[in-house]
Structures are given as structure tokens and as C-alpha cells.
Amino acid sequence: MTEDRFCLFSARTQTSAVYLSVRSDDAAFLWRLARASRDLALLSSISADEKKRLTYEAFDYAKKALEKNQACFAAHKWFAICLSDVGDYEGIKVKIGNSYTIRNHLEQAIELNPKDATSIHILGYWCFAFSELAWYQRKVAAVIFASPPTATYEEALAFFLKAEEVDPNFYSKNLLMLGKTYMMLRDVKRAALWLTKARDYPAVTEEDKQVRKHSQIHLLYRLQRRNVHVWPNAGS
Structure with missing residues (x-):
């Protein structure tokens, strides 16, 4: 990690701790903390251990945001994003097991804010991922669900085009x-x-x-x- 990024990381951590103590009931603040933690986790300079810690930290913030305000579209969106990220560490069975929950929260985010292109894009990505699911992953899904999640490339395309219509070149x-x-x-x-x-x-x-x-x-x-x-x- 570069010195500048280390300073940014340290400042964010300290600032988050201070503000969280006085704004822990603010869903808008909590989902922004989730986004900030996830952004840090995506930096190439972050170690594997720190990336994992930040990923779970982001999920905790997103979960708290949703608990505070079920009517906040961004809380649903970031909960879905962070739940998917956590699944990368918990194995294919857990990741697929979370799939319906992820889609449900994305759909709620879009219902609450139909003009949020990012939520629409992510739902398209969900459809794309399940369209190209490998055979062994389909077998895992069939074990977990009576009706395993399915999607088509046509569905994915419709969401990606809709996202572009809502916010071109975003x-x-x-x-x-x-x-x-x-x-x-x-x-x-x-x-x-x-x-x-x-x-x-x-x-x-x-x-x-x-x-x-x-x-x-x-x-x-x-x-x-x-x-x-x-x-x-x-x-x-």
C-alpha cells in the first residue's frame, strides 16, 4: 500500500469509528461506510487478509443499514452487493444459496428507485452469471433449492440495455x-x-x-x- 493510500485508509478507519458512535442509526451513513470499505477492499495494493476483513466489514455496515431503514433503496443495493462478495469466501454452496436473497434485494432496490442504473446493471449481471452456470454448479443449486435459480442471456441483455437507457455511458x-x-x-x-x-x-x-x-x-x-x-x- 502506498503512503497516500495508507493515510487515506487510516483516516477513513478513525473517522468511521468516531462517526459510527454518533450516527449508528443513520442508514444513509451506514451504506456509505459499506461502499467505502468495499472500495478499499478492491484496491490492488490491499493484502489478501485485509481484503477479506474489509469485505466482511462492508457486509456488516450494509446489514446494519438495511436493519435501520427497509425503505432505503441503497441499503438494499449494497446489502446485495456485499452479500455476494462475502459468498466468495464461503464456498460455492453458500454463494448459490444466497442467490435468491441477492436478487430479491436488487429487485427491491429497483422498485424503490427505478432510476438507479447500478442496481439494474447488477441484476443483469446476476442473470448473466446464472445463464452461464457450470454443470457442477447447477448440481449444487439443485441440491439447495427445489427450483434452482435460472436466467437467460436475453434477460441479462434486457437489464443491461435498461441500465444504459436510464443512465447512458454510466x-x-x-x-x-x-x-x-x-x-x-x-x-x-x-x-x-x-x-x-x-x-x-x-x-x-x-x-x-x-x-x-x-x-x-x-x-x-x-x-x-x-x-x-x-x-x-x-x-x-
Whole structure:
């Protein structure tokens, strides 16, 4: 961790402790703490142990936010996000077992705020993930649920397009997922269009940089091998 990031982390930790003692009933404050902890967990400079600790810390804040205010759309959204993150540490059975809960909270977030593009995007990602579930994961799901969660690429596409309609160009990963979904639906020309947009999206965050790399090196390369026209980089 760089000195600047260490200072930021230390300051955030101390500030959170102080404010949490006086604002622990404020759902809006708690879900923002969840988001801040998760943002820190995603930094590449964070150690594996610290990443895990921050992931569970984020979930605890999100859970408290939801307990304080069930009518807060962001509390539902961040609870769903953080519950999914925690599942990465608790095994495939737990992660799949949480799937209906995650979808339920995303749907509640969208119902409370239909203009939140991020919640719509994440629900699209949920559908995409269950569309490409591996056979052994489907077997696990069948053991856990009488009716295992299912979804289609068409459903995922509808959510990604809706998110883009609500807030155009809001998130590099939504552009990437549109491209990937069109590829799964074998619509390579539309896939090329959206993957090019993802590649050319301003890379501000670490995630943006990964999206650019993924779209350019892996996906656009595959499209070029199929002789599909790929637009040149806007900066070239």
C-alpha cells in the first residue's frame, strides 16, 4: 500500500469509528461506510487478509443499514452487493444459496428507485452469471433449492440495455457486459460495437482499466478473428 493510500485508509478507519458512535442509526451513513470499505477492499495494493476483513466489514455496515431503514433503496443495493462478495469466501454452496436473497434485494432496490442504473446493471449481471452456470454448479443449486435459480442471456441483455437507457455511458462494465452478452447471443456486430465503447471508455478507476484490457485483448481479438470490423481506438 502506498503512503497516500495508507493515510487515506487510516483516516477513513478513525473517522468511521468516531462517526459510527454518533450516527449508528443513520442508514444513509451506514451504506456509505459499506461502499467505502468495499472500495478499499478492491484496491490492488490491499493484502489478501485485509481484503477479506474489509469485505466482511462492508457486509456488516450494509446489514446494519438495511436493519435501520427497509425503505432505503441503497441499503438494499449494497446489502446485495456485499452479500455476494462475502459468498466468495464461503464456498460455492453458500454463494448459490444466497442467490435468491441477492436478487430479491436488487429487485427491491429497483422498485424503490427505478432510476438507479447500478442496481439494474447488477441484476443483469446476476442473470448473466446464472445463464452461464457450470454443470457442477447447477448440481449444487439443485441440491439447495427445489427450483434452482435460472436466467437467460436475453434477460441479462434486457437489464443491461435498461441500465444504459436510464443512465447512458454510466459504467464501463455495463458496456463490457453488453458486448459479452451479445457475443453469447452470437450477434457479433453488436458485440463489436459495445466492446469498442468499453475499450474507449475513460480509464479512471482500476476497474475501468481492467475493463479496457478485457475488451481489447480478449474479446475484440476474438471478433477480429471472425473478420468482424472493429472500430479503431478513438485516440489512434
